[in-house]
Each structure stands twice: as structure tokens, then as C-alpha cells.
Amino acid sequence: MKTARNIFKSIIGGAFVFGLTASVFAEAPPPRADLNITDNARIRAVTLPATDFSKPEAYEAMQGGATTLAGHHGRDVYTKPAPNLSPEALLNFNLGKALFEKFWVSSPSSTQASDGLGPLYNARSCHSCHLRNGRGEPPRDGDATSFVLRLARPAEGEESQKQIEKMGWVNLPDPVYGKQLQDFAVPGLQAEGKVQVSYGDVEVTMGDGTAVTLRKPSYRIAEPNYGPIDAKTTLSPRIAQPMIGLGLIEAIAPDDILAGADPDDKNGDGISGRAATTPEGNGHAQVLGLFGWKAQHATVRAQSAAALNTDIGISSPDEPASHGDCTSAEAKCLSMADGVQSRLGDSEAPDPVMELLTDYSSTLAVPARRDVGNPEVLEGKQQFYAAGCIACHRSKFVTRRDAARKESAFQLIWPYSDFLLHDMGEGLADGQQVGTADGREWRTPPLWGIGLSGVANGRRFFLHDGRARTLEEAILWHGGEAELSKDRYMKMKKKDRDALVRFLESL
Ligand code: HEC
Ligand code: HEC
Structure with missing residues (x-):
């Protein structure tokens, strides 16, 4: 801290x-x-x-x-x-909407320009999680359809803090499972595991005697397919957020x-309130964070690029890893085909795709x-x-x-x-x-x-x-x-x- x-x-x-x-x-x-x-x-x-x-x-x-x-x-x-x-912005909105709802497919595929899914992923489209742009829900029976589990270890001393800064990360990912647990994988590869949630009751009594029972969740990863999770790794559960008004927030x-x-x-007044800052762009300059449950992204575009990469496994100029959240400990994952070969540029979602997705989301x-x-x-x-x-x-x-x-x-x-x-x-x-x-x-x-x-x-x-x-x-x-x-x-x-x-x- x-x-x-x-x-x-x-x-x-x-x-x-x-x-x-x-x-x-x-x-x-x-x-x-x-x-x-x-x-x-x-x-x-x-x-x-x-x-x-x-x-x-x-x-x-x-x-x-x-x-x-x-x-x-x-x-x-x-x-x-x-x-x-404007009519032009409306046109971009509609093109962006198609990209938001598009299902990405695994490589190699005859559907070029839509391949590159995964190899590890949580969902095949933005819309799968952001259903009609509304909020997500917690996992049900091990099925997490609009929910992610973020993974990170605390930085240990100056060396790991330096590594975080050099990479432009917000924290230190799990050494094997990376930044997030992916519960799906393309054919031929094992998914990382399943999220399991169980609830305990917490009783609360109001001033007038009315009792309310809250449910307190605890999370674990069932069937971790790449070995036990590092004991120091923390799990941060998040449901998808509603998508309305995001461009206005960026314009504050x-x-x-x-x-x-x-x-x-x-x-x-007992309330402090701190501005979040987050590394942005290639220089990793620290800027005001606005988006995500911990305000870990500065712009709608940055949040969208991170979602494409970590949730769906698609690379972009902002997030160039074509194998998404595969780590070096997941060798087979890194050896799978990606969607870069079928593209003109060197990312699966080139700039125009990112721009339209951002226009729609904003x-x-x-x-x-x-x-x-x-x-x-x-x-x-x-x-x-x-x-x-x-x-x-x-x-x-x-x-x-x-x-x-x-x-x-x-x-x-x-x-x-x-x-x-x-x-x-x-x-x-x-x-x-x-x-x-x-x-x-x-x-x-x-x-x-x-x-x-x-x-x-x-x-x-x-x-x-x-x-x-x-x-x-x-x-x-x-x-x-x-x-x-x-x-x-x-x-x-x-x-x-x-x-x-x-x-x-x-x-
Ligand atoms: C100290 C700042 C603070 C105060 C005061 C506060 N909230 Fe919040 N509120 C938050 C934060 C931060 C969250 C998100 C917490 C989380 O998701 O774990 C939140 C979440 C919520 C949510 C859920 C929103 C969502 O999208 O899921 C509601 C509803 C809400 N607050 C209503 C209220 C009401 C009503 C009051 C007054 C009785 C109140 N809050 C007082 C900071 C505050
Ligand atoms: C696996 C489910 C999932 C998929 C797929 C997904 N999202 Fe999200 N989205 C989330 C979750 C969970 C959050 C909250 C993230 C956090 O706090 O870490 C979120 C947050 C966001 C936010 C920030 C909203 C806010 O109020 O701060 C934007 C923007 C967003 N997603 C855009 C996208 C776009 C664009 C895509 C497709 C490229 C996408 N998402 C795909 C689950 C998903």
C-alpha cells in the first residue's frame, strides 16, 4: 500500500x-x-x-x-x-453493436477475421456477459456466464514492484493461471478450472427489530487443471457491469x-475517497482510473481491450498478446494456433474494430x-x-x-x-x-x-x-x-x- x-x-x-x-x-x-x-x-x-x-x-x-x-x-x-x-456516430454505433454481439471462433477457421478465440476464454462475445448491456449474475452450479474471477498475488519487495511497473500491470498475476481464471478453452486444450461459490447466512437486525438474512459468498476454484493455485493468490470475484452512460463518465x-x-x-466526515490511478498506453503513464469495480481502467477503450484479451482471448493494438491470458507455465496454450496469420495487421482486433467497439460501448x-x-x-x-x-x-x-x-x-x-x-x-x-x-x-x-x-x-x-x-x-x-x-x-x-x-x- x-x-x-x-x-x-x-x-x-x-x-x-x-x-x-x-x-x-x-x-x-x-x-x-x-x-x-x-x-x-x-x-x-x-x-x-x-x-x-x-x-x-x-x-x-x-x-x-x-x-x-x-x-x-x-x-x-x-x-x-x-x-x-449524429448520423455518422449512429452508423458507428450500429457497426460497433455487431462487433459487441459477434461470436469469435477458434483458429484455424474458414471464418477469417472472426477467429483467434482463446485459447483460454470466459465467453465468446461481449454480449454473452453483458446481456442486453445489463448487469451480470454470480455463478450458478459452477456456470459463470457473466462473471469473472480476477487472480493476483501481493507484490513482494522492490523487485516485484519494479516488474509490475515495467509491464504496466496493476498487480502481480498468478504465476500459472495469470490475471484471471478462464473456465473455457478451445478444442484440444483444458480449461483452467471452474468457479465454485457457496453461501453462508448473515443475520442483520434493523433498529425496529426487522430481521434480514444476507448471503455471504465464499469462492474456490474446483478442478484446477494446471496444478494447485499459489497459496498467496487472492481471488477477486466480479459480475459484469451495466454498459449505459460510459462515454459521459469519460467526459467528466x-x-x-x-x-x-x-x-x-x-x-x-469519516469518508476519505481516493482517486484511482492506472497505467495507460505504451509508456505506462499513471492516469486517473474510472472504469471497472476498482476503477482499474482509465478509458472505455482500455477496459474493452482488456476484456477482449482476458475474457475472449483476442489481441488488439492495445493488448497485443494473441494468446490472451496464457502464461509461460501453460506451454500447450501458447503453442495453439492464433488468429494473427489470417489478418493483415498483427492483431486479431485491429484499430478499426477497437474504435467501433469503443464507439458502441461509449x-x-x-x-x-x-x-x-x-x-x-x-x-x-x-x-x-x-x-x-x-x-x-x-x-x-x-x-x-x-x-x-x-x-x-x-x-x-x-x-x-x-x-x-x-x-x-x-x-x-x-x-x-x-x-x-x-x-x-x-x-x-x-x-x-x-x-x-x-x-x-x-x-x-x-x-x-x-x-x-x-x-x-x-x-x-x-x-x-x-x-x-x-x-x-x-x-x-x-x-x-x-x-x-x-x-x-x-x-
Ligand atoms: C463511503 C462511500 C459510500 C457511501 C456513504 C454509500 N455508498 Fe453505496 N456504494 C459504495 C461503494 C464503493 C459501492 C460498491 C461496493 C461493492 O461493490 O462491493 C456501493 C454500492 C452501492 C449499491 C450497489 C450498486 C451496484 O451497482 O451494485 C447501492 C444500491 C448503494 N451503494 C446504495 C447506497 C445507499 C442507499 C447509501 C446510503 C444508505 C450508500 N450507498 C452509501 C460507496 C458508498
Ligand atoms: C466473461 C464476461 C465478460 C465478457 C466476455 C466481457 N465483459 Fe465487460 N465486464 C465484465 C466484468 C466482470 C466487468 C467488471 C470488470 C472489473 O471490475 O474487473 C466488465 C466491465 C466492463 C466495462 C466497464 C464498465 C464500467 O462501468 O466500468 C466495459 C466498458 C466493458 N466491460 C466492455 C466490454 C467489451 C467491449 C467486451 C467485449 C470485447 C466485454 N466487456 C466482454 C465481464 C465481461
């Missing part, structure tokens, strides 16, 4: 100092470079937290700004393009995110909110503020004027996240360091669209490993920096708890 912080300091330099001092100026953050003085003042006013809960705030229902999809709440609610796409001004960070809890509409003016929803919103949820699930941002994607630029958005890392306590800890995130830290997930999770694809499982079966269970797992907030929820009257959950369902 200490080492990670030092690297962070030395590489980020000014930005880190800025993050530290920002909280001192919590009332008046320094102006944003992409805005003039008038806009800075306007935006500060617009993004202040709500104070009047008697009626909805202006534009509150349009939680994705002009990318919001209104009046459409059926099963394809997460699958629509942002309505403000980093200054706005850093201004919320309070790593040493200078304002004494421009999915955020559904409009329902019932913003409903009295119970407004009451629940007030309870959400009163319980301090808003300290991490920050309501509003205005995206950069100079954002690379026009449709994402200068939008008032309501993601309900600060995109920072928080210590969430032992109950949610996976013990795995990922970049600057330690084994107890997670990125606050955006809550927009969460009420439509079930409608979108039938999967209503919450938190990083999908252990929570209801929104209330998700709240009750909050610990660490969120302990006080959870306690406040538990002490509420039933009517107020119901209203708070009703508010979440309206997002």
Missing part, C-alpha cells in the same frame, strides 16, 4: 497535491480549465446538492443529459443509442473528480427516471441525503465542454457516484490490490438506471460479486467508510427505508 501511494505521488505530482488540497477548498473548488469564468460559476451553482425536497430539481428526470432515452422502459431499455448521436472533468477526493479525511443511452415528482420518491431522496449516501453517491456533474465525443460534451448528468475508491470494510473486502486500490477499496458505482436492472435483462444482483439480491441487501453490506451511513439507514422507520429504496428504484 505504502509503495503504491509513493508511486502515485511521484508520478501524478501536481495532480496528487491538488487532490490533497482540494478538500480544504471543498466549498469553492478551483475553477475548471475547460470553462470560462461565467460557466465555472454557473456550473458550480447547478451541481450543488439538492436542498429543497418538496419538488424535483430542474432536468432531474434527464439523468444522462441529452443522451437520455425518454419514454421507453421495456426490456431493451439499456440497448438504445443516445438520441443526440478529472478536476471535478479530484476535487471530491479527501484521502486523509481532512473534513472529518454511446448507449441512459434511461430517463420515472416518477421524479412522486411524493414517496421525493421523501426517499431526502432520506438518501439524510443518511449520507450522497457523500459518495454524488448526484451531479457537468461534463467537459471539450470532450472528445460531441454527444457527451457539456451535459448535466446524474450518475450518483464520485468515481473514487472507498474502504468498504471487511465484509466486502477481497484482499486484492489493484493499482492504487487496496483489498478493501471499491469504486463507488453509478446508480443511474439501477431501478431498471431487472427489466433490462432479468438480473437484479448488486455489488461487485452480485451477492445482494435486493437493493436493501446492497445497502446492508456497506461498511468501512460507509458504516455510519448504513447505520442511519438501519435506524430509520420502515416507512423511510421503503421510501429510500423507492427512490433508488426510480433511478
